[in-house]
Amino acid sequence: MRKLMIIVLATIIVGCNTNSSEPETIQGTSPTPQQQNQKDGLAKHLKPFKPELPTIGLLMFDGVLQGEVIATSDVFGKPSRDFEQLFNVITIAETKAAITTEEGIHLVPDYTFDNCPKLTALFIPSGYDMHTQVRNVKMIDFIKKKNEETQYIVSNCAGAQLIGASGIADGHKIVTYIGGGRELQKQYPNLKVQDDSLVTFVEDGKFSSSNGNLTSYISALNLVEKMTSTAHREFVEEYLYIDRLRNWKK
Incomplete structure (x- = not known):
């Protein structure tokens, strides 16, 4: 009897260990991206820098609104449906020292202004203290330099002030945070500032911007679709459960 109990117990333990190593899926359905990543192991999350891939640069500075950095990394960091890496997503700051976001999270940049690799797109976020940033000559020079090589420049929220200070989008449409357009137009009259009470996102040539x-x-999402396909954008939205966000009140 004792021997039989030991055998049963061993069977239960092995069964539990086997089940815990595999993400649960419904028979006859395809695994979700999250389940596939679990199944493939942690190595799927380690994304090396691949020179042959487009590189997306996320500018950071002390006091940056972290959601505007995370949003871009959320979208461009997702793989293809075949779980292939499509982009290099890197963070950039003036120095290698950890920056502190407005919300209090510490982020260590991948590159500095001095060693940043060639970028395909540069995303410029905002912070509550843009006064300091627009007067940072090194930052403005970095944006000007990267404008010469990038195919796309994107600003979110008050990041539009850095666009204005650099002069790279003079004559182009731009939008900023709700309530900030009038002051932006006054400070940088060469920009075509859109009505932020009506416009959420605007694109003009290589430049695009949002309310943040x-x-x-x-x-x-607009840029990832432009650089890949509508199908991939839909996959990313599915991956992020954006459909659930749209329908949450239901």
């Missing part, structure tokens, strides 16, 4: 905060996902 959660609408930063709009600017990122």
